[in-house]
Amino acid sequence: MIESFFGFKQKINSFYALHILKELMNNDLEKIKLNLYDNAICFANEAVSCATRANENKQKWKFAIINIVQTIELSFKELLFREHFTLIYYDIINRDNTVSLSDSIKRIESILNIKFSDKEKLNISRAQKLRNKMIHNEFEFHPKQAQMHFINMFSLANFFFIKNFQCNLLDQLDSPLRDYIVETKEMINKLIEGAKTYFNENNISITERFVCPICSNSSFVTEEQKCYVCSHEEELIECQSCKELCFEGDLEDISRLFEYSNEGRQYKLENDFGYSDSVACLDCIPHIEEDIEKQRDDLAYYTEVNGLGKY
Numbered sequence: 674m675i676e677s678f679f680g681f682k683q684k685i686n687s688f689y690a691l692h693i694l695k696e697l698m699n700n701d702l703e704k705i706k707l708n709l710y711d712n713a714i715c716f717a718n719e720a721v722s723c724a725t726r727a728n729e730n731k732q733k734w735k736f737a738i739i740n741i742v743q744t745i746e747l748s749f750k751e752l753l754f755r756e757h758f759t760l761i762y763y764d765i766i767n768r769d770n771t772v773s774l775s776d777s778i779k780r781i782e783s784i785l786n787i788k789f790s791d792k793e794k795l796n797i798s799r800a801q802k803l804r805n806k807m808i809h810n811e812f813e814f815h816p817k818q819a820q821m822h823f824i825n826m827f828s829l830a831n832f833f834f835i836k837n838f839q840c841n842l843l844d845q846l847d848s849p850l851r852d853y854i855v856e857t858k859e860m861i862n863k864l865i866e867g868a869k870t871y872f873n874e875n876n877i878s879i880t881e882r883f884v885c886p887i888c889s890n891s892s893f894v895t896e897e898q899k900c901y902v903c904s905h906e907e908e909l910i911e912c913q914s915c916k917e918l919c920f921e922g923d924l925e926d927i928s929r930l931f932e933y934s935n936e937g938r939q940y941k942l943e944n945d946f947g948y949s950d951s952v953a954c955l956d957c958i959p960h961i962e963e964d965i966e967k968q969r970d971d972l973a974y975y976t977e978v979n980g981l982g983k984y
């Protein structure tokens with residue numbers, strides 16, 4: 674009698690254990706079911722939540738910016754996914770890794786025929802660079818500028834949502850987070866008005882100003898190399914290729930395209946193909962890649978006809 678009682682109790686216990694295990698598995702499955710679109714909104718809420726806590730803890734800016742760039746990346750993938758699920762993969766056959774932010778832009782433009790403005794592309798490239806720097810390198814930032822940069826990227830994500838998903842990202846935020854964005858934008862608008870007054874009073878025309886890489890306003894005075902909305906200061910350097918003045922941070926290293934020889938661990942530059950500055954602006958890079966490729970082909974051809982074989 675006692676034995677059968679314990680046997681019965683054991684069965685009950687194992688029945689409950691199985692029931693709890695099933696519940697846990699179901700809960701886990703539910704968690705995984707977050708799609709790209711919901712995931713983007715989730716990251717946006719987390720990003721703004723970090724921004725609201727950054728007054729007390731400056732480190733939160735890092736997570737606010739990383740999360741808002743993630744929102745942008747996921748929303749691009751969602752758009753590609755709606756066209757065809759394989760488009761979110763770098764290699765659509767093997768489907769190991771998903772596409773990068775810059776590859777997403779190329780696919781959205783070429784396959785979906787949705788164009789980004791030059792300003793949008795530049796802002797996305799800057800956001801991607803900043804995110805990578807925050808994850809992989811040392812970096813320094815001014816909290817006020819981090820806030821401006823964050824609002825700038827949130828606006829970019831919001832515009833993308835309205836244009837492509839007919840949904841305002843701002844409405845998808847929890848109420849106190851929405852208030853934070855609205856209030857911060859009002860504060861920035863006051864700074865913009867103040868800068869406009871300064872430019873009028875001092876006769877600083879639009880031709881003497883650049884769009885600021887941090888706050889995205891036409892408030893960066895080229896002569897002073899300073900923004901009058903967010904106080905960002907950055908050196909302007911002439912791109913060797915197009916001779917246009919560019920922000921130092923926008924120039925890309927092109928030394929990966931050069932020819933090197935190596936002895937052991939020592940690498941020696943053999944040919945810079947006429948690009949001794951080893952940096953260029955984003956607009957020039959595709960032309961430079963093309964030119965170096967042509968120079969390489971010509972070099973290989975002449976070496977071959979001179980009987981020296983291919984290099």
Ligand SMILES: [Zn+2]
Pocket residue numbers: 885886887888889890892900901902903904905
């Ligand atoms: Zn600025």
Ligand SMILES: [Zn+2]
Pocket residue numbers: 912913914915916917953954955956957
């Ligand atoms: Zn250039």
